[in-house]
Amino acid sequence: PPRSTLFPYTTLFRSKAPGTAAKADVAVTFGTNDTIRSEGIEFTSLAGTIGGSLTYAPDGTLVGLDLPSVRYGPANDFSLHLKRTASATVVSIRGHSLDGSAIAHEGTGTGQSSAQPGQPHQDLFAGPFDVSAKLDRLVLRNGVTVQPFSVAVAGDGSRLTAMSVGGNFVHGGSVAGSLVPGAVRRASFSTNDAGQLARGLLGLNGVRDGKLAVAVAFPARGTSDPADLPDFEGTVSVEDVTIQNQPFVARLLSMASFAGIGNLLQGSGLRISHVEVPFSSKNEIITVHDAIASGPTIGMTADGYVDRPANQVALKGSLIPVLGVDFNKILGAIPIVGNLLVSRKGEGILGVTYSMTGRSEEHTSELQSHHD
Numbered sequence: 001p002p003r004s005t006l007f008p009y010t011t012l013f014r015s016k017a018p019g020t021a022a023k024a025d026v027a028v029t030f031g032t033n034d035t036i037r038s039e040g041i042e043f044t045s046l047a048g049t050i051g052g053s054l055t056y057a058p059d060g061t062l063v064g065l066d067l068p069s070v071r072y073g074p075a076n077d078f079s080l081h082l083k084r085t086a087s088a089t090v091v092s093i094r095g096h097s098l099d100g101s102a103i104a105h106e107g108t109g110t111g112q113s114s115a116q117p118g119q120p121h122q123d124l125f126a127g128p129f130d131v132s133a134k135l136d137r138l139v140l141r142n143g144v145t146v147q148p149f150s151v152a153v154a155g156d157g158s159r160l161t162a163m164s165v166g167g168n169f170v171h172g173g174s175v176a177g178s179l180v181p182g183a184v185r186r187a188s189f190s191t192n193d194a195g196q197l198a199r200g201l202l203g204l205n206g207v208r209d210g211k212l213a214v215a216v217a218f219p220a221r222g223t224s225d226p227a228d229l230p231d232f233e234g235t236v237s238v239e240d241v242t243i244q245n246q247p248f249v250a251r252l253l254s255m256a257s258f259a260g261i262g263n264l265l266q267g268s269g270l271r272i273s274h275v276e277v278p279f280s281s282k283n284e285i286i287t288v289h290d291a292i293a294s295g296p297t298i299g300m301t302a303d304g305y306v307d308r309p310a311n312q313v314a315l316k317g318s319l320i321p322v323l324g325v326d327f328n329k330i331l332g333a334i335p336i337v338g339n340l341l342v343s344r345k346g347e348g349i350l351g352v353t354y355s356m357t358g359r360s361e362e363h364t365s366e367l368q369s370h371h372d
């Protein structure tokens with residue numbers, strides 16, 4: 001059968017806990033040449049019930065999915081409707097609750113297509129699309145909950161044309177995002193509790209407080225050769241965030257012989273006053289350039305890239321201890337000599353350089369450092 005007919009069942013059975021009973025009833029309607037025109041499904045297990053119907057085009061591609069009641073697991077209670085026409089793919093999600101713990105989950109990094117040999121691959125969002133969700137609550141990882149939550153996204157293939165995101169954290173704070181159309185489309189996303197967002201999306205329990213702002217620009221096409229333009233570029237900014245019990249940061253400080261600063265991670269936390277990360281993306285490879293972080297006890301710079309298809313990360317930069325006195329700033333103020341000793345914004349002569357490479361989920365993959 002076409003790949004689309006396999007998708008609902010493989011997804012459901014992967015979510016079933018090993019060793020537990022489950023039952024699936026499927027009613028299939030065939031068209032000419034034994035092609036599947038529609039299916040009715042009912043899946044039941046200890047985790048709950050999912051029921052709905054699927055419809056297919058004559059070539060076997062999915063054109064409709066109706067799940068009027070998804071009550072599966074402790075956090076799913078919603079309906080989903082998908083309709084694909086020649087003009088657009090429209091997806092609507094409504095309901096009480098949705099389990100969003102898999103959002104921003106680590107990728108497989110295989111770099112391979114999920115289509116099986118001999119089966120047609122279909123990308124429901126290769127053309128125009130319109131996706132919206134309105135939920136009483138969105139449940140993320142580590143018990144972080146956004147309620148209410150709404151999102152609306154429209155685009156054409158990889159080109160985003162509209163976006164609106166909004167919601168409130170249960171324990172205070174909010175998230176908001178939007179896109180401003182134009183020759184140069186500009187998207188923004190912000191939250192006044194970066195710690196909750198980091199715990200909910202990335203599982204980083206050692207991040208507290210902080211204000212996050214992401215600004216992204218999509219360059220106008222037609223003004224130059226598309227091969228010379230990034231797919232998008234922007235800046236991530238964070239203010240007043242505290243880091244605790246992060247193994248990668250602890251190891252980095254330990255290798256740099258900053259034991260006193262590293263001890264803060266186990267206590268009140270390492271406070272970072274300002275983080276600024278300029279980036280650009282081309283063919284799903286995100287390049288980070290001239291990133292800086294500064295706080296009362298330490299400063300940091302970073303350059304490198306994140307290869308999303310290969311799930312690889314490579315960064316290098318410098319760590320500069322402050323310890324109450326900004327020696328680098330003092331040195332930089334010395335005429336002529338200061339310019340020679342302190343060459344880049346955020347860097348100086350009193351510090352340690354570092355480099356790291358490896359899979360993006362392995363934060364301590366290959367870490368090297370040496371004193372300057």
